[in-house]
Amino acid sequence: MSQETAAQPAMGGAEGGAPMADKAAEQAGGGAAPNQGKDTTAQAPDLRIDQRSIIYTGSITIRVDNVTDNAAKVTGIAAGAGGFVGGDERHSGDGSSTATIKLRIPADKFSTVIDQIAGIGNEENRGINTEDVTEAIVDLDARIEVQKARVESGKRLLAEAKSLDDLVMLEREVATRESDLASLEAKKRRLSDLTSLSTITVILLGPNATVSDDGDDPAGFLGGLANGWNALVASLGVLLTVLGALLPWVIAFGVPAWAILQLVRRYRRRDNLPVVTPAAEAPTSTP
Template sequence: MACALVLLLLAGALAACSGGSSGGSSTSDSAGGGGDAAVSRNGAAPEATSYRSPKDGGGRTDAKVPLPPARSVVYTATLRVRADDVDASAAKAKQQVTAEGGYVEQETGTSTPPSSTLRLKIPADRYAGLLARLSSELGTKRSLSQQAEDVTGEVADVDSRVRSAQAALASFRKLLDKARTVGEVINVEQEIATREADLEALQARQKSLRESTRYATLTVELEARTPAAEDDEENGRGFAGGLRDGWDAFTAFAGGVATVLGWLLPFLVAAAVIGLPAVAVRRRLRGRRPAPAPGSAPPGGEERQEGQEREMAAVGPAGPAAPSAPSPEDLPPHGPPPR
């Protein structure tokens, strides 16, 4: 029984693979032949172009040349506009987009200064015309950036994987009906749960791609027209622009210095409160010390004065003393020496 179940599982897997490959081939065939998969951007199938054969005197049409398949392209753009009335321009943009079959995905705005940002979803087949109207009718266009991403290959790949996952899931559900034991039922149910999760992820990606290719995303940034803004735009270059930039840099530097001084001011006040009384007390203590008496040596000079007095005593008032004759007491006890 287990061997039979394994064979059934292998047969289901082979059937899923064959279903995926056949689905991929049908997609390419329809794309090449202009079938249901090859639809134009607005959802209508492209018509084949016919021609008349030069033979038989230009009779009826003999063949039809299919048009190239439609491409899946994701369009995104950002438009910056300066308007006299921001609210009126925003209302006009929303009205035009809604009239063309689009919608407003997100809207944000401020009152000081007046500004508004709109994220608009526009049908892809009407994107170019509506973008041109919004650029000219909302106000003065400041800038415009556009991007286009071709996702035709990714769309075809996701569609093929979705069909393969659906075929594999159907095969495993048939195997579940043929399971006989509890173990076989549990194994098949686990495989079905895994395949269902994969299929849901693929379907979510498929839906996102369809939404992205069906609607173009346009972000409109509206700002108010003010004299200051006009002056900035006019004086952005030349001597006046350089002078204005220099003044802005000077004011920024002065503001930074003022900020630093403001940060240090509390510390300077605290230092002054503590330091000024200490300096005053020190000066007062110096003023109360007794003055030295007249003629007295300055402190620390007593030893120097004593040394000078000893030197003067040794020298005498008339200079160094000359050698004197010996006194009678210094003579020897015997008489003078004989002649």
């Protein structure tokens, strides 16, 4: 009986989270109204770029005379803009050195930094992508507020638990709600990090370095056909390598074994030959 009565308030708290969140939102809005006045139109102009949440990502390829020196310039430009180096991979060679540096730059300095980096050498390639995540962040904010209300209602029900069964069930429910809330907040932090700090991948090439063409492979049927042909050629190469490694052993052991087998067969044939006895001569009659 106690389990049934406890289940009802628990479910009621889970379903009543949204109304409670609505009440909280109304109270928050009512408290802010005296200070802001009629500010309903102030939240609408999300069409302006400075009020939207946008993720900026870019890549730029530059050919330089000295990769090491210019890599230091790139990191200096990032530090001067308030950013930092998120990754640095370098390959040395005689005139073919390369460096791939990933920068995290404040979003408002994105264009300035990428233009400064382009000026240190001969720009060969540039790509810039943007992703508007304003709606995703607004949705996350609403879901976080609702989930917070559900957590609070679960805690109130937990404080009013009258039996051990109710206590265990409500503790499990509150833990689940808190876990969901933590997941939503982690997603919000991730989006906030991506929108506040843009990502720029800088590729520095030495005078004789070559650019990888991995990203220029055809897609669709032609891409699948090319990949299949490459796989077939690679498989045949492996097969021929194995055959080449086994061939000396086959010659060294196979030829003597074949000769011995032929001799054995020849001797067996001789042993199995039928013995032919001469026929008896018929007696000659005398006249």
